[in-house]
Amino acid sequence: MMRFQHRAPARSTLPMQGRGWRSRRPLTRFDDLFQDHPQPMWIYDLVSLRFLRVNLAACRHYGYSEAEFLHMTIRDIRPPSEQARLTADMAAAPHAGPQSSGVWTHLKRDGRPISVRISSHALIHEGRRARLVFALDVTQQVAAERALYKSEQLYRRLIDTMPLQVFWKNLDLRYVGCNRLFALASGLDDPASVVGKRDHDLPWQHGAAEHEAEEAEDRAVIEYGRPVRGREQTLTAPDGRPRRHLVNKLPLHGRHGEIVGLLGMVEDITASRAAGETLRLQSRALDASVNAILITRRAGDDDVIEYANPAFARISGYELAEVIGTDCRFLQGDDREQEGMLALREALRTEREVTVELRNYRKDGTLFWNQLHVAPVLDAGGATTHWVGVINDITAAKRYQQELEHQSTHDALTGLPNRNLFQDRLEQAIAYAARYGHQMWVVVLDLDNFKLINDTLGHAVGDNLLQTVSGRLRAALRDSDTVARLGGDEFILLLPDQPGQNDGTLSPRTVQAVLDAVSAPMRLGAHDLALTCSMGVSVYPRDGDTAASLFKHADIALYRAKDGGRNQLQFYTSEMNARVTERTLIEGHLRNALVRHEFVLHFQPRIDCATGRVAGLEALLRWQQPELGLVQPDRFIGVAEETGRIVEIGEWVLYEACRQAKAWQDAGLPRVPVAVNVSARQFRQAGFVQEVRGALEASGLEAGYLELELTESLMMQNVEGVIAAMLHLKAGGVRLSIDDFGTGYSSLSYLRRFPLDYLKIDRSFVRDMLHDAPGSAIVRSMITLGHSLGCRIIAEGVETNDQLGYLTQEGCDEIQGFLCSRPVTGEAAGELLYADR
Numbered sequence: 001m002m003r004f005q006h007r008a009p010a011r012s013t014l015p016m017q018g019r020g021w022r023s024r025r026p027l028t029r030f031d032d033l034f035q036d037h038p039q040p041m042w043i044y045d046l047v048s049l050r051f052l053r054v055n056l057a058a059c060r061h062y063g064y065s066e067a068e069f070l071h072m073t074i075r076d077i078r079p080p081s082e083q084a085r086l087t088a089d090m091a092a093a094p095h096a097g098p099q100s101s102g103v104w105t106h107l108k109r110d111g112r113p114i115s116v117r118i119s120s121h122a123l124i125h126e127g128r129r130a131r132l133v134f135a136l137d138v139t140q141q142v143a144a145e146r147a148l149y150k151s152e153q154l155y156r157r158l159i160d161t162m163p164l165q166v167f168w169k170n171l172d173l174r175y176v177g178c179n180r181l182f183a184l185a186s187g188l189d190d191p192a193s194v195v196g197k198r199d200h201d202l203p204w205q206h207g208a209a210e211h212e213a214e215e216a217e218d219r220a221v222i223e224y225g226r227p228v229r230g231r232e233q234t235l236t237a238p239d240g241r242p243r244r245h246l247v248n249k250l251p252l253h254g255r256h257g258e259i260v261g262l263l264g265m266v267e268d269i270t271a272s273r274a275a276g277e278t279l280r281l282q283s284r285a286l287d288a289s290v291n292a293i294l295i296t297r298r299a300g301d302d303d304v305i306e307y308a309n310p311a312f313a314r315i316s317g318y319e320l321a322e323v324i325g326t327d328c329r330f331l332q333g334d335d336r337e338q339e340g341m342l343a344l345r346e347a348l349r350t351e352r353e354v355t356v357e358l359r360n361y362r363k364d365g366t367l368f369w370n371q372l373h374v375a376p377v378l379d380a381g382g383a384t385t386h387w388v389g390v391i392n393d394i395t396a397a398k399r400y401q402q403e404l405e406h407q408s409t410h411d412a413l414t415g416l417p418n419r420n421l422f423q424d425r426l427e428q429a430i431a432y433a434a435r436y437g438h439q440m441w442v443v444v445l446d447l448d449n450f451k452l453i454n455d456t457l458g459h460a461v462g463d464n465l466l467q468t469v470s471g472r473l474r475a476a477l478r479d480s481d482t483v484a485r486l487g488g489d490e491f492i493l494l495l496p497d498q499p500g501q502n503d504g505t506l507s508p509r510t511v512q513a514v515l516d517a518v519s520a521p522m523r524l525g526a527h528d529l530a531l532t533c534s535m536g537v538s539v540y541p542r543d544g545d546t547a548a549s550l551f552k553h554a555d556i557a558l559y560r561a562k563d564g565g566r567n568q569l570q571f572y573t574s575e576m577n578a579r580v581t582e583r584t585l586i587e588g589h590l591r592n593a594l595v596r597h598e599f600v601l602h603f604q605p606r607i608d609c610a611t612g613r614v615a616g617l618e619a620l621l622r623w624q625q626p627e628l629g630l631v632q633p634d635r636f637i638g639v640a641e642e643t644g645r646i647v648e649i650g651e652w653v654l655y656e657a658c659r660q661a662k663a664w665q666d667a668g669l670p671r672v673p674v675a676v677n678v679s680a681r682q683f684r685q686a687g688f689v690q691e692v693r694g695a696l697e698a699s700g701l702e703a704g705y706l707e708l709e710l711t712e713s714l715m716m717q718n719v720e721g722v723i724a725a726m727l728h729l730k731a732g733g734v735r736l737s738i739d740d741f742g743t744g745y746s747s748l749s750y751l752r753r754f755p756l757d758y759l760k761i762d763r764s765f766v767r768d769m770l771h772d773a774p775g776s777a778i779v780r781s782m783i784t785l786g787h788s789l790g791c792r793i794i795a796e797g798v799e800t801n802d803q804l805g806y807l808t809q810e811g812c813d814e815i816q817g818f819l820c821s822r823p824v825t826g827e828a829a830g831e832l833l834y835a836d837r
C-alpha cells in the first residue's frame with residue numbers, strides 16, 4: 001500500500017474555516033485522517049480542475065496511483081455524458097461551504113463505471129482555491145434502486161396491460177391504487193388521479209345506488225374476509241353504453257395476517273357474452289333448421305362427422321350419437337358411383353364450395369334425394385379445417401319432376417309410353433338392331449268400331465275399355481317389347497327380334513297374344529263387349545330403316561287392314577303405297593272439284609211395296625274427275641270427311657237435290673221426296689238447319705219433299721243436340737230417316753226420342769236375311785221396331801225377288817235396290833218418274 005510519501009509542509013492543507021487560510025502549521029493528524037479515510041477523497045484545483053491531493057482509498061477504488069491522479073483533472077474520471085453536467089455543476093457550486101451534488105457516474109482506471117454520491121467542501125489548498133471531495137460509492141445502491149424501479153415499472157406495466165380493471169382500497173374504502181383500465185372506467189385518465197378517492201368521488205357514469213351497493217359489498221369483504229367471486233353486473237360505461245362485468249374481490253392482508261384493504265378485479269365480459277349469445281342463437285338456428293346440417297373434419301381419407309343437427313336425424317333416421325365420429329359415406333350405402341359423387345369429390349379435393357344432388361339412404365334403407373351444399377371452413381391462415389354440409393331432402397321435388405317427366409313421355413289415361421317416348425325407343429332399337437343385324441316389328445293397332453262404342457256408350461266406358469286393353473296388351477307382351485298409345489284407339493307395338501324368327505314374320509304366338517288381349521270378352525259396367533282390332537305391321541329393315549318410315553309403313557298397312565273389312569292383320573307391302581298415293585291424289589283433286597263443277601248427282605228410286613210406284617229418290621253423289629273418270633263415293637267420301645271438304649260438298653248436294661226435285665215437279669212429274677245423305681261433320685255445323693232452310697228457299701221446293709238421311713252413328717253422338725236440331729228440321733216440315741240402321745249401337749230409349757219418318761235397314765241385313773233364321777228374324781224385328789216407333793221401313797240393297805217377297809211379307813213399306821233400279825243420272829231418274837205417272 002502506498003503511503004502518503006510526498007507529504008511536505010509546503011503542501012499542507014487548511015480548511016477555510018476555523019484556523020484561517022494562512023496558517024502554515026502542519027496538521028499531521030488531519031493528513032492522516034485524510035490519507036487513511038476509508039472513503040475516497042481528493043482535493044482539486046477549482047481553476048485547473050487538477051487533482052491536488054488524493055487519499056489512499058481513492059487510489060484503491062479508482063485504480064490510479066497517486067502520481068497518476070496528480071497528473072489528471074476531475075474531468076478525466078467522468079464519462080463524456082457527465083461532462084456537461086459537471087460544467088453546469090461547477091458554475092452553480094457555492095464558492096464556500098459544503099455542497100452535496102448528488103450521484104455521479106465516474107470511471108475507474110479500467111474503464112468500469114461506478115456511481116458515487118459526491119459531497120464537497122471549498123478550501124484553500126496551498127494557496128489555491130480548491131475543493132475537498134468525498135466520493136461515496138453507491139453503485140450497488142443505485143443498481144438496487146434501478147432494479148426496484150424497473151420491477152415497479154414492470155408491475156405497473158403488467159397491471160396496465162391486463163385486460164382487467166384492477167384496484168385496491170384501504171380500510172376506509174379509499175383507492176390506494178388501480179390500473180389504467182380501471183381509471184378509464186371510472187372516468188379518469190390517470191391511475192394516480194384515482195388514489196385517495198372513494199367511489200362517489202369518481203366521475204362514473206352510473207349513480208349513487210350502485211356506489212352504495214359496491215361499498216357495502218367492499219365492507220363485507222373487509223369485515224368478514226369473504227371474497228366475492230364471479231358476480232356479474234351491468235354498468236354504464238363512460239361512452240354511455242351498458243357493459244357486462246364479472247366482479248371478483250379479495251381481502252388484502254397485512255404482514256401479520258390482518259386485513260388492510262381489498263383487491264378488486266373487474267372483467268368486461270360484454271364481448272364474450274355477446275359472442276356467447278351469438279353462438280347460442282347460431283346453435284339454436286342449426287338445431288331448428290329444417291335442413292340437415294353436418295360439420296365434418298378431414299381425418300386421413302375420411303370426412304368424419306363432428307356435428308349433426310336434429311334435422312339430420314329426422315331426415316336420415318339415424319340417431320345423432322350413432323353418426324358422430326363416423327365418415328359420411330354411409331349415407332350412400334353401396335350406391336357410390338353417382339354423378340353427384342364425382343362432383344363432390346372434386347370439390348373436396350380442390351377445397352371449393354359445391355351443390356350436388358345425391359341418392360342417399362335412410363337408416364331403414366329407403367332412398368331420399370339429397371341436394372347437398374358443401375363449403376369449406378377456413379382457419380385464420382386460410383387452411384381448410386372443416387366442411388359444412390347442408391342436406392336438403394328434395395325427394396318430393398324429385399318425385400314431382402319424375403312425375404312431370406313421366407307425364408311428358410306417357411299417356412295419362414293408360415300409363416303407357418306416348419308417341420314421343422315410343423319414337424325414342426324405336427330409334428334406340430333401330431341403332432341396336434343395325435349393330436347386331438337383328439330385325440324387329442312395328443305394329444300399329446287400331447280398335448275396330450271404338451268410336452262407335454265411345455259415342456254410344458259414353459266416354460267413361462270408352463276410357464275404361466282403353467285402360468283394359470292397355471293392361472292386357474302390356475301383360476301379353478315381353479318386357480323387352482314396347483306398347484305405346486298413339487292417341488284415340490290407336491296403339492303401337494315395338495317387338496324386337498323374336499327368338500328363332502328371322503323370316504320377316506311375326507311369331508303366331510305373339511299375334512295371337514295380341515289378338516286375345518283385345519278380343520277377350522270384356523265387361524265394362526253394365527256392358528258386355530267383344531272387340532276386334534286391325535293391325536298394320538312394318539318390319540325393320542325390310543320396310544324401312546328409320547323410325548319415320550317404319551311408322552309410316554305400319555300405318556299404311558293398318559289403313560289397308562281397316563279398309564279390307566277390319567279385324568285383320570296386314571303386313572306392309574310396297575303395293576300399299578299405291579293406295580296411299582291414290583288417296584293423296586284424291587285429296588289433291590278434291591280441292592278443286594267443286595269450283596270445277598265435277599260433281600253430279602245420281603238418283604236411286606225406292607218403291608212403295610204396296611203400290612209398286614216410286615215412293616222417293618235418293619240422291620247419290622258422283623264425281624266426274626277428268627283424270628280419274630267417274631269416281632264412286634266410297635273412294636272419296638271418306639277423304640272428304642277426313643279433310644272436312646264434305647261440309648261444302650254436302651251443301652252443294654243439298655242445293656242440287658232440292659233444285660232437281662223442284663225442276664221435276666215444275667216439269668209436271670210425280671211429286672216424290674228426294675233423300676239426301678248428311679254426313680256427321682256437316683250436320684254438326686252450327687248453321688246446318690239454316691242451310692237446309694236456305695236450300696229449300698233457293699229452290700222453292702216444299703220442305704215436305706226433302707228427306708235427310710242421318711246415319712245411326714251420327715245420331716248417337718251428342719244425342720240431345722241432335723234431337724234439338726232434328727226437332728227444328730221436323731218443325732220446318734223436312735222428313736228424317738235413319739240410314740244404315742242396325743250397324744250402330746242405337747239405344748232404344750234414344751230411338752224413341754228421335755222424330756223419325758223412315759228407318760232404313762242396312763243392306764248387309766237384307767243380304768244375309770234369307771241365309772239363316774237369325775238373319776230373317778233380325779229383319780223382322782227391325783220392321784216391327786220401326787213400325788212401333790211410327791216410322792215407315794225402307795229396306796236397302798234389295799237385289800232379288802225373294803228378298804222382295806220376304807220383306808213384303810214382313811210388312812216392309814218400301815224397298816230400294818238394284819232389283820228396282822241402280823242409281824241413275826238425273827235425266828234418267830226424270831224418265832223413271834215420267835214412266836211412273
Ligand SMILES: Nc1nc2c(ncn2[C@@H]2O[C@@H]3COP(=O)(O)O[C@H]4[C@@H](O)[C@H](n5cnc6c(=O)[nH]c(N)nc65)O[C@@H]4COP(=O)(O)O[C@H]3[C@H]2O)c(=O)[nH]1
Binds near residue numbers: 604797817823
Ligand atoms: N250392293 C248393292 N248396293 C246397292 C244396292 N242398291 C243401292 N246400293 C248402293 O247402296 C248405297 C246406298 O247409299 P247409302 O247406304 O246411303 O251409302 C252411301 C252414302 O253413305 C255415301 N254417299 C253417297 N252420296 C252421298 C252424299 O251426297 N253425301 C254423303 N254424305 N254421303 C253420300 O256413299 C255411300 C255409297 O254410295 P253409293 O256408292 O252410291 O252406293 C249406294 C247405292 O249404289 C243394291 O241392291 N246392292
